[in-house]
Amino acid sequence: MRIGLIGAGRIGAFHAGTLAAHPAVTELVVADADAARAGDVAARHHAAVLPVGELLAGRPDAVVIASATAAHAGLIAGAARAGVPAFCEKPVAVDLARTVAALDTVTRAGALLQIGFQRRFDAGYAAAREALRAGRVGRLHTVRTVSSDAVPPPAAYVPLSGGLYRDCLIHDFDMLRWVTGREITDVYATGADEGEDFFRAAGDVDTAAALLTLEGGVLATATATRYHAAGYDVRMELAGTADQLVVGIGPRAPLTSVEPEAGGGAGERPPAARWPGFLERFAPAYRAELDAFLRVVRGELPNPCEGREALRALLVAEACEVSRRERRPVAVAEVEAAARACTAELDGAVG
Numbered sequence: 245m246r247i248g249l250i251g252a253g254r255i256g257a258f259h260a261g262t263l264a265a266h267p268a269v270t271e272l273v274v275a276d277a278d279a280a281r282a283g284d285v286a287a288r289h290h291a292a293v294l295p296v297g298e299l300l301a302g303r304p305d306a307v308v309i310a311s312a313t314a315a316h317a318g319l320i321a322g323a324a325r326a327g328v329p330a331f332c333e334k335p336v337a338v339d340l341a342r343t344v345a346a347l348d349t350v351t352r353a354g355a356l357l358q359i360g361f362q363r364r365f366d367a368g369y370a371a372a373r374e375a376l377r378a379g380r381v382g383r384l385h386t387v388r389t390v391s392s393d394a395v396p397p398p399a400a401y402v403p404l405s406g407g408l409y410r411d412c413l414i415h416d417f418d419m420l421r422w423v424t425g426r427e428i429t430d431v432y433a434t435g436a437d438e439g440e441d442f443f444r445a446a447g448d449v450d451t452a453a454a455l456l457t458l459e460g461g462v463l464a465t466a467t468a469t470r471y472h473a474a475g476y477d478v479r480m481e482l483a484g485t486a487d488q489l490v491v492g493i494g495p496r497a498p499l500t501s502v503e504p505e506a507g508g509g510a511g512e513r514p515p516a517a518r519w520p521g522f523l524e525r526f527a528p529a530y531r532a533e534l535d536a537f538l539r540v541v542r543g544e545l546p547n548p549c550e551g552r553e554a555l556r557a558l559l560v561a562e563a564c565e566v567s568r569r570e571r572r573p574v575a576v577a578e579v580e581a582a583a584r585a586c587t588a589e590l591d592g593a594v595g
């Protein structure tokens with residue numbers, strides 16, 4: 245397979261290594277707005293370098309989009325119009341209108357699009373999903389998720405990220421849906437910006453919490469922060485009438501027990517043993533999702549995460565932003581109505 249990689253930043257460089265080592269990939273072509281960066285990544289993996297336009301015009305077997313978020317929607321649409329199957333890191337876009345427009349282009353072109361929610365390929369989350377469906381927790385009543393970065397992102401990244409709900413917690417929203425099999429119906433969210441000034445300047449928060457109601461009355465809490473110097477911490481707890489399951493508790497979890505039977509902190513893990521960031525924590529999942537994408541392109545698997553899955557998670561993130569700004573509960577259906585309005589406008593324009 246001849247595979248194009250658009251974006252040679254941190255995650256793009258990681259994907260380049262995965263693709264170059266994959267037995268199905270016979271040629272890798274790298275494109276990036278920064279030609280020097282594209283050249284560096286290509287040289288490390290014996291890949292070719294092309295501008296984005298030439299890459300798509302050359303009709304590779306598929307493309308992996310790992311560019312800056314602001315470019316995702318345009319690249320997705322460009323790949324769809326060129327008839328090239330695409331994998332794209334989340335999100336499709338940081339707003340509803342551009343997300344709906346890009347997905348509409350994919351649908352009208354009959355194109356293939358897989359979205360990069362890598363936690364769907366993590367062994368722990370997959371095991372929790374299966375255990376829940378097997379009835380191990382009994383009647384599910386409470387879910388708790390945690391997403392904590394060890395250090396804040398660069399200041400220049402924050403205004404382009406879409407904010408903590410769309411950039412970070414969107415993974416938790418997708419996991420709530422995927423693991424439980426239930427849609428999120430209502431949210432009540434808040435946030436704090438007591439850290440670096442650049443969060444406030446971007447209208448963002450550095451710490452957030454949301455109370456969510458799922459179908460069937462299941463309650464969930466989702467928290468996130470950009471400040472957790474102990475290490476990268478991502479967890480999910482699923483509590484039911486028969487048992488409680490947890491994802492993310494292992495020898496590298498950045499947690500210290502102060503209970504006497506645990507040594508009161510004396511047995512604290514050395515910093516080197518803790519997860520430092522998302523690439524280290526989810527490296528196997530990132531590799532697995534690209535392997536699945538190549539198999540989808542070859543017709544061996546159904547699409548495990550098509551574009552509408554990204555829209556469903558974004559609707560929840562949008563509802564959380566409205567809730568935070570307006571300090572009120574928000575039904576996801578309220579935001580969904582705005583998405584339908586965007587679709588209607590597109591249909592009118594095409595008609």
